Amino acid sequence: MGSSAVQPPQHVLAAFGAKDGVPEPVGTGPVWRAGDTAFRPATNPAQASWVAQTLGELEVTDLRVGRPLRSSDGRYVVGGWVAFKFVEGRHEPRYDDMVAASLRLHQATADLDRPRFLGNGADVFTIADRVAWDAEEAPMDPKLGGRLFDVFSGSCRPVHQPLQVVHGDLFGNMLFDGDEAPGITDFTPFFRPAEWAAAVIVVDAIAWGGADDGLVSRWSHLSEWPQMVLRALLFRLAVHAMHPHSNEQSLLGLEHAANRISALV
Numbered sequence: 001m002g003s004s005a006v007q008p009p010q011h012v013l014a015a016f017g018a019k020d021g022v023p024e025p026v027g028t029g030p031v032w033r034a035g036d037t038a039f040r041p042a043t044n045p046a047q048a049s050w051v052a053q054t055l056g057e058l059e060v061t062d063l064r065v066g067r068p069l070r071s072s073d074g075r076y077v078v079g080g081w082v083a084f085k086f087v088e089g090r091h092e093p094r095y096d097d098m099v100a101a102s103l104r105l106h107q108a109t110a111d112l113d114r115p116r117f118l119g120n121g122a123d124v125f126t127i128a129d130r131v132a133w134d135a136e137e138a139p140m141d142p143k144l145g146g147r148l149f150d151v152f153s154g155s156c157r158p159v160h161q162p163l164q165v166v167h168g169d170l171f172g173n174m175l176f177d178g179d180e181a182p183g184i185t186d187f188t189p190f191f192r193p194a195e196w197a198a199a200v201i202v203v204d205a206i207a208w209g210g211a212d213d214g215l216v217s218r219w220s221h222l223s224e225w226p227q228m229v230l231r232a233l234l235f236r237l238a239v240h241a242m243h244p245h246s247n248e249q250s251l252l253g254l255e256h257a258a259n260r261i262s263a264l265v
Contacts, residue, residue, distance in 0.1 A: 009079065037085070038083065047189070050117070051189070052084075055067065066186075089183045091176075095201065105184070114163075128235055132238050141246075148237055149237040152230060163192060169188040170184070195225060196232055202216055229265070
């Protein structure tokens, strides 16, 4: 999607001390930059505050974290916006580096408490997560992924990795800047095994990022990898089958990923 058409208003910029000119859109997401400060809309204030506090305290080896900023009166969210230290970089198809960074990140988040807001929502992504992990049933369009979901769900088996807070959408949210460590500026929280978050990257990379066929097998040494990749595929299929903007053309990438993953499960 394109950058948000609505930029942070002046009172938000002033609250976070950003006075370096007019904010400019960054990349393809709804992020704006003013000097060394970046801004993002906060559609869920409770989650935005949790993310800000979490990223503000998180220390991860070889990972650049866009540190959230507090306003002049100590708030993380002002007028529906959050601010964070701008992180240089761009999206690049360095998928093995993404998976490795995901594993490092989730070593650091392993002891975080489950946020109270997590897992109880009615949005498509939260419902799809529950459906993919057998916690709920939901109507899915067979032509948009529901049929494929039914085919693969029969291969599900119990997993034994502990549940923890993970970032479930790193594929489109990790930045690279030459030889610098990868960077993140946001956190999309789920409460799932650490390997599952890495598997979501792999599914996304195969479906939409042009990843090579060996990406799946290169991480097969992880303890429950086949089931994690399967659950990640089911999650993306469920999202697609329920999302109002999905169509049969956009399903082609997931069909490609399913073909590559079928030999693994």
